[in-house]
C-alpha cells in the first residue's frame with residue numbers, strides 16, 4: 001500500500017501560540033520598576049493598557065519614573081503585596097528577587113491571572129518577543145526562549161527589508177475596509193466583500209496604496225457593485241473628471 005502524500009501542513013509542535021492580545025483598557029500590574037519593567041511598560045502602553053507599577057519609588061529606572069511623572073502609569077510606592085493582584089487582568093514581574101518572583105507567580109496561578117516572570121521561563125504563561133512597530137503593523141519575533149538576542153537581530157533584519165511605507169499603506173487599506181462595510185454592511189455581503197477586498201489588496205503597489213486619497217477611495221468603491229478593480233490611472237482620471245463612467249479600461 002503506497003502512502004498518500006498529505007495535503008495538510010505538518011504539525012511541528014514545541015512552539016508558542018502567537019496571538020495579538022487586545023489588552024486595551026484592561027489592568028496590567030507590573031511588579032518592579034527597573035530596566036526590564038520599563039520595556040514591559042512601553043509594550044503595554046503601546047497596546048493602550050491601564051498600567052500600575054509596584055516598586056519603591058527610590059528604585060525606579062529613569063524611563064519608569066518619567067512615565068509616572070507624565071501620569072502614563074500609576075505607581076504604588078512600596079514592595080509587592082498580594083492585594084495588588086486584585087482586579088489585575090495580567091501580571092508582569094521584573095524584580096531582582098527570585099524568591100519574591102516565585103511567590104507572586106504562585107499567587108497568580110491560584111487566581112488564574114496570566115503572568116510573565118521575566119527571569120524565570122518555566123514561570124511564564126507567555127513570553128515577550130522582539131517587536132517591530134510601524135503604525136498598525138506589528139511584527140513579533142520569538143525564539144521560544146532559546147536566543148532572545150538573536151530574536152532582536154532577526155527583527156532588525158526583517159524591518160530593513162520592509163517597504164518604508166508599509167504602515168501607512170495598511171492604514172489606507174483599513175480606511176477603505178471601513179468604508180466598504182458602510183456600503184455593504186449585511187452578513188450576506190461577506191463573501192463578495194472579501195473577494196473584492198482581496199483583489200484590491202493585490203492590485204496596487206505599496207506606493208499606490210499610500211497615495212489613495214479619500215476621493216480616490218470613494219471612486220474605487222463605485223467599482224464594488226460591478227465587482228471590478230480599476231487601475232490607478234482610471235481612478236485618478238475619475239478624480240479629475242467626475243462624469244467618468246465605470247466603463248473605462250478596468
Ligand SMILES: C[C@@]1(CC(=O)O)c2cc3[nH]c(cc4nc(cc5[nH]c(cc(n2)[C@H]1CCC(=O)O)[C@@](C)(CC(=O)O)[C@@H]5CCC(=O)O)C(CC(=O)O)=C4CCC(=O)O)c(CCC(=O)O)c3CC(=O)O
Pocket residue numbers: 039040116117118119120121124126127128129130131141142143144145146147148149151152155
Ligand atoms: C523567555 C523570555 C521570557 C520573557 O522575558 O518574556 C526571556 C528570558 C530571558 N532573557 C534573558 C536575557 C536577555 N534578554 C535579552 C533581551 C530580550 N529578551 C526578550 C524576551 C525573552 N527573554 C523571552 C524569550 C524571547 C525569545 O526567545 O525570543 C526580548 C526578545 C523581548 C523583551 O524582553 O521585551 C528582548 C529583546 C528585545 C529587543 O531588543 O528587540 C537580552 C539581550 C539584550 O538585552 O540585548 C538578554 C541577555 C543576553 C542573553 O541572555 O541572551 C534571560 C537571562 C539569561 C541568563 O541569566 O543568563 C532570560 C531568562 C532565561 O533565559 O532563563
Ligand SMILES: NC(=O)C1=CN([C@@H]2O[C@H](COP(=O)(O)OP(=O)(O)OC[C@H]3O[C@@H](n4cnc5c(N)ncnc54)[C@H](O)[C@@H]3O)[C@@H](O)[C@H]2O)C=CC1
Pocket residue numbers: 031032033034035036037054055056059060061078079080094095096097100117118119
Ligand atoms: N527579558 C528578560 O527576561 C530579562 C530578564 N532579566 C531579569 O529581570 C529582572 C529585573 O531586571 P532589571 O529590571 O534589570 O532589574 P533592576 O535591578 O533594574 O530592577 C529591579 C526592580 O525590582 C524592584 N523590586 C525588587 N523587589 C521588589 C518587590 N518585592 N516588590 C516590588 N518591586 C521590587 C526594585 O524596586 C527595582 O525597581 C532580573 O532578575 C534580571 O535578571 C534581565 C534581562 C532580561
